Amino acid sequence: MxxxxxxxxxxxxxxxxxxxxxxxxxxKNGEEMAKKALLSERNPFNLKPHSYFEISDKIRIEFSKIIHCHKNEIALFPSTSYGFANVFNNLKVTQVKAITVENEFPSGFFSIKKWSLENEIMLQTLTRNKLSAKDWNQKILDSIDEKTNVVFMSSVHWMDGTKFDIKKIGKKCKSVGAYFIVDGTQSVGAMNINVKEFNIDALICAGYKWLFGPYSMALGYFSSKFNNGTPIEESWMNRTNAEEFSNLTDYDSKYKTMAGRYNVGETANFVLSPIMLNGLKQLNNWxxxxxxxxxxxxxxxxxxxxxxxxxxxxxxxxxxxxxxxxxxxxxxxxxxxxxxxxxxxxxxxxxxxxxxxxxxxxxxxxxxxxxxxxxxxxxx
Ligand SMILES: Cc1ncc(COP(=O)(O)O)c(C=O)c1O
Known part of the structure; x- marks a missing residue:
C-alpha cells in the first residue's frame, strides 16, 4: 500500500x-526541473534540432502507459478546448443524433454543441433528474441507438464525481457505430482507464489536475479513426520533415503519423514540459x-x-x-x-x-x- x-x-x-x-x-521534482529549464533559456546554443521534439515524445511515452495505447496516438495541446476542437473538426457525419450528459464541462459541451449545429445533428442532453447513478447510466445506455453519431461525456462527472459505466457505454457505441469521445480530465491519473478496452475513440485530458502537470498543457488520445484528419492549425512541427531544420522549405505536405498532426505549434514548451513529464513519470512510478x-x-x-x-x-x-x-x-x-x-x-x-x-x-x-x-x- x-x-x-x-x-x-x-x-x-x-x-x-x-x-x-x-x-x-x-x-518538488517538477519545480526543480522547470527552474533548470528556465535557466537553460540563457544559453540557446545548447538547443539542438532534436531538443524540439524529444521532451514531447517522452511525455507521449509516459502518458501512453497510463491510458494503454501507442505513443503516436497521443497529441499535446494547451487546453482541452484545443483538443476538442481537433476532435469535432474531424468527426464524420454518419447519423442524426449526438448525445451528451447534463452539466458537462463547458469546453467539451460547446464543442459538441457547435458541431451539432453546424451539421444539423440533434443534440440530446441526458438529464439525471432524481435518478440514481445506476439508472442514469442505464438511461445513457438505452439512448444510444443506430441513429447515434457520437456520444461525448466525462468518465467521472466533474461536479459531483458520479462514476459512469465507461466500458459498457463504449461497447454500446461500438455496437451501433457511434463515436465515443471522453473528457478524462477528472479521472485519468486517479483511476484506471484503458482506451482500447473501453472502445474510446478520443480522450482529452487537462494536465494540471490528476496528471500533476502545469496549467496550459493538455493531452489527447486519437484512435485510428482520426488518422487522416485535418488539424486546426498548420504547424511546421507536425510535418514529416520537421527535424531537418535546413530543409524546412522543401515544403513537405505529409503530416506526422497517427495523432502527430494534432499537436499544438511550439509543442515542446521548454519550461512547462518538464513539469508535465515529471508528473506523468511520478504517476507511473506510484x-x-x-x-x-x-x-x-x-x-x-x-x-x-x-x-x-x-x-x-x-x-x-x-x-x-x-x-x-x-x-x-x-x-x-x-x-x-x-x-x-x-x-x-x-x-x-x-x-x-x-x-x-x-x-x-x-x-x-x-x-x-x-x-x-x-x-x-x-x-x-
Ligand atoms: C472535466 C473538465 N474538463 C476540462 C477542464 C479544463 O478545460 P480547459 O483545458 O479547456 O480549460 C476542466 C477544468 O476544471 C474540467 O473539470
Whole structure:
C-alpha cells in the first residue's frame, strides 16, 4: 500500500488541500526541473534540432502507459478546448443524433454543441433528474441507438464525481457505430482507464489536475479513426520533415503519423514540459491502482463516520473515492459551510449545488479527520 506522498510536495503545512480536482500542487521534482529549464533559456546554443521534439515524445511515452495505447496516438495541446476542437473538426457525419450528459464541462459541451449545429445533428442532453447513478447510466445506455453519431461525456462527472459505466457505454457505441469521445480530465491519473478496452475513440485530458502537470498543457488520445484528419492549425512541427531544420522549405505536405498532426505549434514548451513529464513519470512510478487504493483508504473512514450522521454520498458502485460530493442536510447553507472550511484551512470546491471534495496521495488521515470534524460542527 502506498504511503502518504506529502513529503514530495511543498504544500503549506497547516493547509488541508482536498481540492486536486481544482488544481494539483506542484511536485518538488517538477519545480526543480522547470527552474533548470528556465535557466537553460540563457544559453540557446545548447538547443539542438532534436531538443524540439524529444521532451514531447517522452511525455507521449509516459502518458501512453497510463491510458494503454501507442505513443503516436497521443497529441499535446494547451487546453482541452484545443483538443476538442481537433476532435469535432474531424468527426464524420454518419447519423442524426449526438448525445451528451447534463452539466458537462463547458469546453467539451460547446464543442459538441457547435458541431451539432453546424451539421444539423440533434443534440440530446441526458438529464439525471432524481435518478440514481445506476439508472442514469442505464438511461445513457438505452439512448444510444443506430441513429447515434457520437456520444461525448466525462468518465467521472466533474461536479459531483458520479462514476459512469465507461466500458459498457463504449461497447454500446461500438455496437451501433457511434463515436465515443471522453473528457478524462477528472479521472485519468486517479483511476484506471484503458482506451482500447473501453472502445474510446478520443480522450482529452487537462494536465494540471490528476496528471500533476502545469496549467496550459493538455493531452489527447486519437484512435485510428482520426488518422487522416485535418488539424486546426498548420504547424511546421507536425510535418514529416520537421527535424531537418535546413530543409524546412522543401515544403513537405505529409503530416506526422497517427495523432502527430494534432499537436499544438511550439509543442515542446521548454519550461512547462518538464513539469508535465515529471508528473506523468511520478504517476507511473506510484501506479494508478495504488493511487486508487490510497484514495479509497482515506475516503472509507469518512463514509463510515458521516453516513450514520445522515450525510449522503453516491451509492456504492458509483462512488468515486478520489472525487465526490458531500450531501449535507438541507438546513446547511453551502456557502456558509465553505466559509467554515476556509476558516479552518480546509480547501474544497463548490460546483453547482455540490460540495466537491477531491483526494490524492498528498492527503493524509489528518486532512480527512479535519473535514469530518468540520462537518460535525455544523450538524444540529
Ligand atoms: C472535466 C473538465 N474538463 C476540462 C477542464 C479544463 O478545460 P480547459 O483545458 O479547456 O480549460 C476542466 C477544468 O476544471 C474540467 O473539470
Amino acid at each position: 502506498l504511503k502518504c506522498q506529502k513529503p514530495l510536495f511543498s504544500l503549506d503545512e497547516n493547509v488541508h488541500y482536498l481540492n486536486c480536482a481544482y488544481k494539483s500542487p506542484l511536485l 501506479g494508478i491502482s495504488n493511487i486508487e487504493s490510497y484514495c479509497k483508504k482515506l475516503a472509507d473512514p469518512l463514509l463510515k463516520q458521516l453516513i450514520p450522521l445522515g450525510i449522503k454520498f453516491e451509492e456504492n458502485n458509483y462512488f468515486n473515492p478520489h472525487l465526490f460530493s458531500l450531501g449535507l442536510p438541507d438546513y446547511i447553507d453551502n456557502i456558509n459551510f465553505k466559509k467554515t472550511l476556509d476558516n479552518k484551512n480546509i480547501y474544497i470546491s463548490l460546483r453547482g449545488k455540490n460540495i466537491r471534495v477531491s483526494i490524492n496521495v498528498f492527503n493524509n488521515q489528518n486532512d480527512i479527520n479535519m473535514l469530518i470534524e468540520a462537518v460535525k460542527s455544523v450538524l444540529k
